[in-house]
Amino acid sequence: MATIPLFPLNTVLFPDGRLPLQVFEVRYLDMVKRCIEEAEEFGVVPLLEGDEVRKPGQQEAIGTVGTLARIVEWSAPMPGLMHITCLGTQRFRLLSAGQTKLGLWVGDIERVEDDMAVPVPGEQQDVANALGSVIRALQQRHVAPDKMPLQPPYRLDESGWVANRWCELLNIETPQKQLLLAQDNPVLRLELVQDMLADAGLLS
Template identity: 65%
Template sequence: MSAIPLFPLHTVLYPDGYLPLQIFEVRYLDMVKRCIEHKEDFGVVALVQGDEVRKPDQHETLCAVGTMAHIGEWKAILPGLMQVRCSGRRRFRIVTAEQLKHGLWMADVSPIEDDMTVPVPSDQQDVADSLGILIQTLQERGIPTGQMPMQAPYRLQEAGWVANRWCELLRLSLAQKQLLLAQENPVLRLELVQDVMVEHGLLN
């Protein structure tokens, strides 16, 4: 994987996750326009230190593991404002990163293998069932598909997909979300999610 542009955020994007963004900084407007023109993705990484909006003399520290973001829909609201809807693709690990003069981060990265398609183990079936109930509840409330916090297809039988959706939904610290993103065993990630849900009384 060659050098990619990065979008540091105070959030963690997971594979197959949904990420709506409002773009107004010049560095990211230019980046998004280039990605749309060349049909390329960009990298989303969590910020350990610093703000999403650039400030003078601010130092930004990035997490080492991020996720490629694919622009599915976009709309230019004003000359200096764009709305984009992105979906998470493959994870990556930053090898080297450099911030350019105008503020955009570029990084050489190495890809992390996609989760193996592993069925949800019987011991964690309650985690998948709870997610299925949540999706059904949102559908019954008439929430449009495009506004759902998780996007179809709903792969409730896959350990990695179920774990990732709960990682997005649960109130976890950025550090916890980042550790779960970096976990390469989807079943272990699901087990860790189950532990959190039990701890918070979300499962019996």
């Protein structure tokens, strides 16, 4: 068990995913500066109730599964504003959580083992092929590497990696993404993604 600062967001970070953030609230500026100085990670958890920006009297509710985030790029264009880019590293389960006087969420967590490197089954190969097509289309449009929603190495033969990247790309509700993040079987997560892609008419 470990105690870490938490950053509730209206999105879900998956392992190996990149997340750009604009930070301006005092509670998060202090947290980010400390994480940079001490090379520590913080936890990204889904915000299920409330707004990302703190408001007087606002009640917040957060998810119970999240992903550790490591800051890989940062800049401070002006006082009171930081731009950071985070890399998702490892999933965790939230055992307990509370807020400090400044409103920063802090939680006791239990790390979840990384997905096993399971090959994409033949029945789900169309999901990997479709993701490969997305990557090629972005490359053909000469999208700058730092602007790509998907970062190399492209592990298109790995069930968990393919499923996670689709989970980031698909326009689905935060609670549904949290359920996918909580799914420990990477092949089952990929099957669920396949169903959503098929329903949306995105598979040939």
